[in-house]
Amino acid sequence: VAERSIYGLLGPNGAGKTTTIRMIMNIIVPDAGAVRLFGRLGGGRAMSHRIGYLPEERGLYKKMRVFDL
Structure with missing residues (x-):
């Protein structure tokens, strides 16, 4: 992806779009593998x-602070 x-991110319901975004955003941790972002290990x-x-949907994530939002 160019700078x-x-x-x-498009796909049918249940394809994993939300899960993928949450892993990229460090909201959840992948069960296996790793996320690479901007050429570096993400997270x-x-x-x-x-x-x-x-x-x-609106929601709060336990490990996030107001600053992170």
Whole structure:
């Protein structure tokens, strides 16, 4: 994915789009494998701050602070 590009994640219900985004945003941890983001192993706050995420449903995540939102 080229730098400064905007992409969407599309697929049918149940395909894993939300789970994938949550792993990229470090909201949940993958059961296996790893997330690579911007050429680095993903999962850190610095990485997730470079991504916009607008979920359909509202919710609070236990490990997130107000600053993280």
